[in-house]
Amino acid sequence: MYEVFNVGKTILLDGKPLSLVTPAGVEGWIEKGIPYSYRYDQVRDPLDGKMKYRCLYEKDGAEVPFVLVNDPDEGDGRVILFDSLPESVH
Numbered sequence: 001m002y003e004v005f006n007v008g009k010t011i012l013l014d015g016k017p018l019s020l021v022t023p024a025g026v027e028g029w030i031e032k033g034i035p036y037s038y039r040y041d042q043v044r045d046p047l048d049g050k051m052k053y054r055c056l057y058e059k060d061g062a063e064v065p066f067v068l069v070n071d072p073d074e075g076d077g078r079v080i081l082f083d084s085l086p087e088s089v090h
Contacts, residue, residue: 011067011079021057021066023080035060045081052081 011018029036036059045052055068068080 017064018056019062019064019066020069022069022071024071025066026057026068029059040082040085043081050083052083053085054079054081 011020026036036057038055038057040053040055042051043054044050057066057068059066070077070080
């Protein structure tokens with residue numbers, strides 16, 4: 001499992017910073033034809049303490065990976081966590 005720290009406004013994954021992206025941001029990449037890949041890793045949910053999955057994206061040309069978050073205008077802006085891996089990943 002990766003070691004995750006929240007340092008001020010920066011989320012660190014194994015000591016490296018993560019950027020944030022919303023589902024609408026990913027849709028924008030698709031519309032613009034920007035190549036990306038994604039993967040899931042497992043983290044502990046800070047609210048209930050259970051192990052869950054989060055989605056990490058790597059976009060061509062970006063130096064740091066992106067973690068999928070809720071849109072702060074429509075939700076709480078938190079990292080989106082999944083109880084199990086989405087069916088498309090199995």
